[in-house]
Amino acid sequence: MKPRGAGATGSGPVPRAVRTPGGLSLRLDPRSVLVVALLALAALAASVVLIGTGDFPISTGDVLKTLLGDGTAGQEFIVNDLRLPRVLVGLLVGAALGLGGAVFQAVSRNPLGSPDVLGLGQGATAGALVVIVLTSGSAREIALGALVGGLATGAAIYLLAWKRGVHGYRLVLVGIGVAAIATAVNGYLITKADFVDAARAVVWMTGSLDGRDWAQVWPLLILCALLVPLVLANARGLRMMEMGDDVSNALGVRAERVRLLLMVCAVLLTASATAAAGPVAFVALTAPQLARRLTRAPGPNLLPSLFMGAALLVTADWASQRLFGDGQLPVGVVTGVVGGVYLLWLLVSERRAGRI
Secondary structure, three states: OOOOOOOOOOOOOOOEEEEOOOOOEEEEOHHHHHHHHHHHHHHHHHHHHHHOOOOOOOOHHHHHHHHOOOOOHHHHHHHHHHHHHHHHHHHHHHHHHHHHHHHHHHHHOOOOOOHHHHOHHHHHHHHHHHHHHHHOOOHHHHHHHHHHHHHHHHHHHHHHHOOOOOOHHHHHHHHHHHHHHHHHHHHHHHHHOOHHHHHHHHHHHHOOOOOOOHHHHHHHHHHHHHHHHHHHHOHHHHHHHOOOHHHHHHOOOOHHHHHHHHHHHHHHHHHHHHHHHOOOOOHHHHHHHHHHHHHOOOOOOHHHHHHHHHHHHHHHHHHHHHOOOOOOOOHHHHHHHHHHHHHHHHHHHHHHOOOO
């Protein structure tokens, strides 16, 4: 890719340096800023439409009035108590998966290096299934089990992939192996469950936003409020690491320390999203790639990936409710179909380019 600057011959807009009052210098790509703004607007617009969708349709104007505190008692109950928590969980889960996927793809330097492929979703599922099958735990206990399972899987992948550092293809290969083991464990747990627990497990494994309430919103919101700024603060180090550890170390970035910090953040984001909504497939894989194609910018594209993930998930949730007649599909089914098609296209593209 050609460098951008005053002497660049590329057709994209030239990044501009902006100096803040505190003396910091920020490098902004006008196209990336525009993409982030449009994706944020798309996510908000899809959220408003989704809130108005259901057995009791509410117009967009009435949804906005209700959100501003000017709706009827019935509209406030439907919007604020029933539908708004579900939409907020969808936005937060999509944002967490999009950002986590962007971090993993940048760390592995591989478009296939997403939590779906690396086995983090399968590990979180294993943790949830242990709680469902062995203890018949509550929804909160299942979420905690998924979080613990995701963290344990992330730690195992990091340790198994370590050899004087963690590098791209080794991380992906180890992740694929861990994913296969976790999938086998999940299948075994399902066979050992009774009928009721097996049915609960299958529903949870599909990935769904049904029945989500404020109890799922607040923990996820707090975690994202802590982790997202931490990831964005290390965006420069992540971009330097894409040029190799030797170059990043020469530029003052402690590559392995930054890599470990960002992987911990990405694992926490992915595991918490899985705990809140189940293993929603392929959002973490597709969101960073689609964001990069829209911005046409090098680097991890963290903010565009975050907003792309949020927009993708709420749009998929709307499609799962409206495009299949009277029956509603879990959102994980829709994202799985779309993501599976995208994965096949990506594999074909990478093969034609000679990278795999």
